[in-house]
Amino acid sequence: MKNLKNQLVELLSENARYTFSQLASITGESLAQVEKAVSELEESGIITKYSAIINTEAMDQENRKVQALIEVKVAPQKLKGFDSYAEEIYSFKEVQSLYLMSGGFDLAIFVEGKNITDIAMFVSEKLSVIDGIASVQTHFILKKYKIEGHITNPNKESERQIIQA
Amino acid sequence: MRDFLSDKAKKLKPSGIRKFFDIVSERKDVISLGVGEPDFITPWDIREAGIQTIKRGYTQYTSNKGLVGLRQEIVDYLRCNYNVDYSVDDTMITVGASEAIDLILRATVNPGDEVLVPDPSYVSYKPCVELNGGVAVSVPCDGENGFKLTRKNLEKVVTKNSKILIFPYPNNPTGGIMEKEFIDEIVPFIIEHDLLVVSDEIYAELTYGREHCSIASVEALKDRVVLISGFSKAFAMTGWRVGYVCAPKPILDTMLKIHQYAIICAPIFSQYAALEGLKKGKLNGYKDIKEMRAEYDRRRKFMHKTFTEMGLSCFEPKGSFYIFPSVKETGLTGEEFATKLLEQEKVAVVPGDAFGEFGKYYVRCSYAYSMKNLVEATERIARFVKGLKG
Numbered sequence: 001m002k003n004l005k006n007q008l009v010e011l012l013s014e015n016a017r018y019t020f021s022q023l024a025s026i027t028g029e030s031l032a033q034v035e036k037a038v039s040e041l042e043e044s045g046i047i048t049k050y051s052a053i054i055n056t057e058a059m060d061q062e063n064r065k066v067q068a069l070i071e072v073k074v075a076p077q078k079l080k081g082f083d084s085y086a087e088e089i090y091s092f093k094e095v096q097s098l099y100l101m102s103g104g105f106d107l108a109i110f111v112e113g114k115n116i117t118d119i120a121m122f123v124s125e126k127l128s129v130i131d132g133i134a135s136v137q138t139h140f141i142l143k144k145y146k147i148e149g150h151i152t153n154p155n156k157e158s159e160r161q162i163i164q165a
Numbered sequence: 166m167r168d169f170l171s172d173k174a175k176k177l178k179p180s181g182i183r184k185f186f187d188i189v190s191e192r193k194d195v196i197s198l199g200v201g202e203p204d205f206i207t208p209w210d211i212r213e214a215g216i217q218t219i220k221r222g223y224t225q226y227t228s229n230k231g232l233v234g235l236r237q238e239i240v241d242y243l244r245c246n247y248n249v250d251y252s253v254d255d256t257m258i259t260v261g262a263s264e265a266i267d268l269i270l271r272a273t274v275n276p277g278d279e280v281l282v283p284d285p286s287y288v289s290y291k292p293c294v295e296l297n298g299g300v301a302v303s304v305p306c307d308g309e310n311g312f313k314l315t316r317k318n319l320e321k322v323v324t325k326n327s328k329i330l331i332f333p334y335p336n337n338p339t340g341g342i343m344e345k346e347f348i349d350e351i352v353p354f355i356i357e358h359d360l361l362v363v364s365d366e367i368y369a370e371l372t373y374g375r376e377h378c379s380i381a382s383v384e385a386l387k388d389r390v391v392l393i394s395g396f397s398k399a400f401a402m403t404g405w406r407v408g409y410v411c412a413p414k415p416i417l418d419t420m421l422k423i424h425q426y427a428i429i430c431a432p433i434f435s436q437y438a439a440l441e442g443l444k445k446g447k448l449n450g451y452k453d454i455k456e457m458r459a460e461y462d463r464r465r466k467f468m469h470k471t472f473t474e475m476g477l478s479c480f481e482p483k484g485s486f487y488i489f490p491s492v493k494e495t496g497l498t499g500e501e502f503a504t505k506l507l508e509q510e511k512v513a514v515v516p517g518d519a520f521g522e523f524g525k526y527y528v529r530c531s532y533a534y535s536m537k538n539l540v541e542a543t544e545r546i547a548r549f550v551k552g553l554k555g
Contacts, residue, residue, distance in 0.1 A: 163199030
């Protein structure tokens with residue numbers, strides 16, 4: 001079962017739309033086993049959500065949202081550890097992802113907004129004002145070359161021949 | 166102006182898949198299961214070694230036979246993994262295994278000599294035989310029997326002019342292998358008819374469930390086996406064009422002669438890259454190959470299950486990365502099946518008769534593709550097959 005769950009995590013990360021029947025064929029397990037395993041993965045919170053990975057590079061400019069990576073340093077305070085900073089920050093809807101990092105800064109925040117002004121407002125009015133935040137550096141994403149394992153604009157010339165002996 | 170083309174060249178039939186390839190190329194959005202190379206790219210270490218070779222300015226010819234370091238590693242590799250014993254002097258680096266196949270036939274075939282070629286098998290053997298004025302004789306390999314070469318079928322076609330036996334296992338397109346017990350069965354036949362065995366072992370590393378047994382390891386056949394292999398499939402180095410041949414001294418020396426004139430040597434950076442692959446592999450237990458093989462194996466099981474569920478009779482492949490289902494149940498030939506499948510579902514598979522007349526009722530599907538592609542392609546094929554029955 002553990003091996004099956006690992007396989008399913010890998011497969012569903014690659015393609016969340018595999019049907020149970022397809023998953024059963026690929027893993028060589030029965031339909032019932034696969035359904036049970038996926039159910040357990042969902043219940044235990046390992047699988048949190050099924051969502052499409054969007055290649056924003058392929059969208060029209062006007063439909064694209066603006067995204068930024070914000071590096072935050074906090075001053076550790078009495079009774080206020082990283083977890084409590086995180087709780088304050090991730091409750092904002094602008095925050096897509098929040099990670100505690102090793103290295104030169106403490107928290108990496110991925111935010112999304114309609115435009116640059118939106119994000120600037122979020123940083124100045126909501127983020128920087130949090131008690132204990134020592135520094136904030138905002139980096140705007142200019143171009144995405146690879147998103148979650150998918151190359152956005154591959155070099156067509158290097159494609160394989162369609163058919164060979 | 167006269168016709169400059171040679172008779173031999175004109176007589177050569179175009180590749181069986183050429184026609185089909187042209188049709189496929191015109192279609193857009195075709196899912197192809199038609200390629201004959203890995204979908205993996207060459208492992209990083211090997212690529213890096215190739216790059217460093219160029220950066221360091223190694224851009225000249227190597228010796229004709231190839232880097233001695235690479236030949237030594239190959240000899241060790243064959244001895245350790247396949248119990249095969251050739252010397253460094255009797256090993257030569259070629260421009261892919263393809264060049265080695267061409268060379269051996271050029272070195273040995275006289276006009277009128279018969280070369281026994283398992284059918285179905287890789288498209289290049291017969292043309293190379295014919296280009297040298299030889300006669301390619303098909304040896305049927307039955308699907309019911311795992312497409313193996315048997316004494317019975319060899320006896321049906323052997324004549325006093327038979328000189329060479331092409332022995333391509335693991336096999337493209339069938340996925341068949343020849344285990345030791347089946348090799349042993351034909352050894353007396355080979356000796357009795359004084360045949361030279363040309364063993365194309367390019368898929369040796371890609372067997373599933375059972376390690377490859379090389380016919381070159383058979384003591385009784387010493388001095389009459391030419392072993393051909395390379396780095397294209399197992400090491401995912403198809404574009405680098407580096408292979409090798411090991412042969413008894415008089416044969417290797419003659420192949421060398423031709424190679425010197427026609428090719429000079431294989432690319433230097435490809436040789437260094439291949440050398441790195443073997444050295445690193447020795448240290449890490451051929452980790453990269455094993456990972457690729459495990460992934461192929463997963464796909465192989467999926468493909469076999471899926472084709473069987475479609476109601477097609479399908480031999481479970483034991484080697485290479487092809488599966489060769491029979492389409493006889495549908496009432497169509499492989500070519501008809503492939504053509505209609507392409508039209509209706511935009512999936513390209515290779516008609517079995519491209520590999521010989523005994524492939525007429527089969528199609529070859531490669532599983533050197535991502536699982537996602539295989540799932541999509543087989544669903545379309547299943548729909549197509551269902552439509553034929555309904």
